[in-house]
Amino acid sequence: MVKQVKVTTPIPSLEDFGESLGLTKTRRNSLAQIILGKGVLANAARRHANIREASLSTKTVAAARN
Amino acid sequence: MRLSEIKVKPNAVFLNIPYDTEFQPLYLAYIAGLIHLGFEPRATLGIPGGTRRLEKILAELAGCRYSVHDLSRVQLDRNLPKTPRFNMPFELGLAVTWAELNPAKHSWFVFEQQPYRIQKSLSDLNGTDPHLHEGRVAGVMSGLCNAFVRPTHQPRVNDMIATHRVITRKLAAILEEAGAETPFEARAFQSLCYTARVAAEKYLRR
Numbered sequence: 436m437v438k439q440v441k442v443t444t445p446i447p448s449l450e451d452f453g454e455s456l457g458l459t460k461t462r463r464n465s466l467a468q469i470i471l472g473k474g475v476l477a478n479a480a481r482r483h484a485n486i487r488e489a490s491l492s493t494k495t496v497a498a499a500r501n
Numbered sequence: 502m503r504l505s506e507i508k509v510k511p512n513a514v515f516l517n518i519p520y521d522t523e524f525q526p527l528y529l530a531y532i533a534g535l536i537h538l539g540f541e542p543r544a545t546l547g548i549p550g551g552t553r554r555l556e557k558i559l560a561e562l563a564g565c566r567y568s569v570h571d572l573s574r575v576q577l578d579r580n581l582p583k584t585p586r587f588n589m590p591f592e593l594g595l596a597v598t599w600a601e602l603n604p605a606k607h608s609w610f611v612f613e614q615q616p617y618r619i620q621k622s623l624s625d626l627n628g629t630d631p632h633l634h635e636g637r638v639a640g641v642m643s644g645l646c647n648a649f650v651r652p653t654h655q656p657r658v659n660d661m662i663a664t665h666r667v668i669t670r671k672l673a674a675i676l677e678e679a680g681a682e683t684p685f686e687a688r689a690f691q692s693l694c695y696t697a698r699v700a701a702e703k704y705l706r707r
Contacts, residue, residue: 455541458695466695469674
């Protein structure tokens with residue numbers, strides 16, 4: 436009979452995992468690029484920028500209304 | 502710091518395996534497999550030689566909730582003087598002792614390539630069946646899935662193999678980024694763990 440254990444610890448997020456390894460954000464990005472390609476990260480950054488821009492413009496409109 | 506004061510990381514796995522080119526596919530298989538199981542692999546690769554090495558190995562082991570010991574490399578190495586490698590059975594001995602003293606803090610697992618060989622090479626372990634991988638990548642992964650069972654998210658060997666393929670294909674770029682010549686360097690190990698985790702993300706989050 437081989438040994439077996441039941442594992443119930445939660446799976447850490449990618450970010451937590453990278454931090455636990457002691458990797459800086461720059462290194463995490465550069466390693467992720469190797470696997471995902473530059474396009475995927477660039478798209479994610481663009482999406483993030485668009486969301487931020489949209490949120491800022493909503494705030495500007497709301498401020499103008501007030 | 503005393504060993505008993507070291508905080509045990511519940512998802513850290515101490516990897517005690519051969520570090521050589523011949524073992525490379527299985528080395529990557531252990532990394533990919535453990536990542537899919539939600540673990541953080543740890544290795545002694547970053548620990549320098551010298552008088553404090555043993556202390557540091559013990560501290561690393563004590564900080565891991567689990568350890569995996571691959572005893573498949575029992576033959577003599579090619580370098581003169583030809584010797585078997587005693588580091589792996591030695592570190593297994595440390596883990597067995599540590600687990601006996603602290604059963605709630607540590608569990609160890611033995612992996613082998615051939616059936617019944619361990620009964621000859623390490624008969625003190627009789628009564629403990631090793632997980633057999635037959636020298637195959639999928640064998641390592643099935644062994645890991647048999648050793649570690651996740652009731653809510655049991656990974657599939659096929660998904661582990663897919664991650665193994667990705668990190669094998671991208672190995673040159675990963676080593677270049679790490680500034681390493683071989684995958685058996687501390688920085689390369691760290692990079693391999695992270696890139697395997699990136700590649701496994703889609704399977705872990707579904």
